[in-house]
Amino acid sequence: MTTLRKPPVGPRRPPTPKMSLADIVDTLSVGEVPLRFTAYDGSSSGPADAKIGLHLASPRGATYLATAPGDLGIARAYVSGDLQLTGVHPGDPYDILVTITDGLTLQRPSAATIANITRSLGWELLKPIAPPAQEAHPRWRRLAEGLRHSKTRDAEAISKHYDVSNTFYEYVLGPSMTYTCATFATEDTGLEDAQEAKYQLVFDKLGLQPGMRLLDIGCGWGGMVRFAARRGVHAIGATLSAEQAKWAQQAIAEEGLSGLAEVRFKDYRDVSETGFDAISSIGLTEHIGIAEYPAYFGALRAKLRPGGRLLNHCITRPTNDRKIKTGAFIDRYVFPDGELTGSGTVITEIQDAGLEVRHEENLREHYALTLREWNANLVANWDACVEEVGEGTARLWGLYMAGSRLGFERNVVQLHQVLAVKVGDKGAASVHLRPWWNG
Numbered sequence: 001m002t003t004l005r006k007p008p009v010g011p012r013r014p015p016t017p018k019m020s021l022a023d024i025v026d027t028l029s030v031g032e033v034p035l036r037f038t039a040y041d042g043s044s045s046g047p048a049d050a051k052i053g054l055h056l057a058s059p060r061g062a063t064y065l066a067t068a069p070g071d072l073g074i075a076r077a078y079v080s081g082d083l084q085l086t087g088v089h090p091g092d093p094y095d096i097l098v099t100i101t102d103g104l105t106l107q108r109p110s111a112a113t114i115a116n117i118t119r120s121l122g123w124e125l126l127k128p129i130a131p132p133a134q135e136a137h138p139r140w141r142r143l144a145e146g147l148r149h150s151k152t153r154d155a156e157a158i159s160k161h162y163d164v165s166n167t168f169y170e171y172v173l174g175p176s177m178t179y180t181c182a183t184f185a186t187e188d189t190g191l192e193d194a195q196e197a198k199y200q201l202v203f204d205k206l207g208l209q210p211g212m213r214l215l216d217i218g219c220g221w222g223g224m225v226r227f228a229a230r231r232g233v234h235a236i237g238a239t240l241s242a243e244q245a246k247w248a249q250q251a252i253a254e255e256g257l258s259g260l261a262e263v264r265f266k267d268y269r270d271v272s273e274t275g276f277d278a279i280s281s282i283g284l285t286e287h288i289g290i291a292e293y294p295a296y297f298g299a300l301r302a303k304l305r306p307g308g309r310l311l312n313h314c315i316t317r318p319t320n321d322r323k324i325k326t327g328a329f330i331d332r333y334v335f336p337d338g339e340l341t342g343s344g345t346v347i348t349e350i351q352d353a354g355l356e357v358r359h360e361e362n363l364r365e366h367y368a369l370t371l372r373e374w375n376a377n378l379v380a381n382w383d384a385c386v387e388e389v390g391e392g393t394a395r396l397w398g399l400y401m402a403g404s405r406l407g408f409e410r411n412v413v414q415l416h417q418v419l420a421v422k423v424g425d426k427g428a429a430s431v432h433l434r435p436w437w438n439g
Helices: 021-030 059-067 071-079 094-103 111-121 139-145 149-162 166-173 191-205 223-229 242-254 290-303 330-333 343-352 362-378 383-387 391-409
Strands: 037-038 051-056 083-086 213-217 235-239 261-265 276-280 304-316 356-362 414-421
Touching: 021 037, 021 094, 021 111, 051 059, 059 071, 059 083, 071 083, 071 330, 071 391, 094 391, 166 242, 166 362, 166 383, 191 223, 191 304, 191 362, 213 223, 223 235, 223 242, 223 261, 235 242, 276 290, 290 304, 290 343, 304 343, 330 391, 343 356, 343 414, 362 383, 362 391, 362 414, 383 391, 391 414
Parallel strands: 037 051, 213 235, 213 276, 235 261, 276 304
Antiparallel strands: 051 083, 304 414, 356 414
């Protein structure tokens, strides 16, 4: 009878030790972490004497980071208060963003490392949970709110971003209540002077004179409308934000401009008047949708008289690659349904709509300076802003503006003004031979 023998048993391999949260950060990083990282499990990483750092305060924050890798997970953890800053004010996290951008490189872990990270975190931390209340639905769920860039869905998207609180915007934007790129004579120019200079630049490029008619679409709180009306121009503004329209109409009345200026809570497509001498679109094109450009610029051309001018001022990308999509953080937390493309695409669509482009310029450095000043206002009014909109929303705005500032500085995004004219009979453009404005 044959006796079956068990194969010899060698020494057992000891189980891989569980990783702390700081161990996980170190494993995913190439080189030393450039700031101090601490976590609720007591672990830490990075230089002990670092002046700035991040603190992961709770398991919920770890879940946000693990279940939505990238900027969306970071935003969820930060807005919820589970990822906290040290050495940096939450109203202006610019310095920590620069440190991370310049000094932190992540690497793709091996399958074995992923397995160990998963085991170390535990399945409870890997179960998706509800995001912060400030987050919009993903694109596929927004279909219930209407087709993309339909009037209904555009109104919902605009309302989410701009109807936060007029009081909050007053704290952040300052007295001008202008939520678009200013133009700075120098880096030390004050924000109010720079916003006034921007309106003057648009006014002059459009060649506005007393008695002329201006349509300002996406007019916000009516800054351009009131600027033009103070100079004798009849100005109509249109906005999809009810709160903006209410604030603007009150400001118009208080300035005694009701005979010249009006701001309507209305889609620009529903403005019935035509024959305008000029149209300004300052910060609206980002919300239109690239596929809608032909209809958009065609509608604006139809509202101009022959010889009338259009000034289109919008954020753009450095290239015209339409495959580049808006990041999850911006789409969910800042500008739902927003789309950006290059200035070349904008110019092409303006030309294809039958308008003649006369001038364009890139003001991206000016937007970085504008955002710097808005962050400073948020820091200076932090307690009041938190009381008005809650700490999560205030933190969101600090992150969004500081990140945008870095984006404009690093040429990730740009800001282009394009001036065009509706050519009249026999090619008459009615413009000076050389640029006629300062700036």
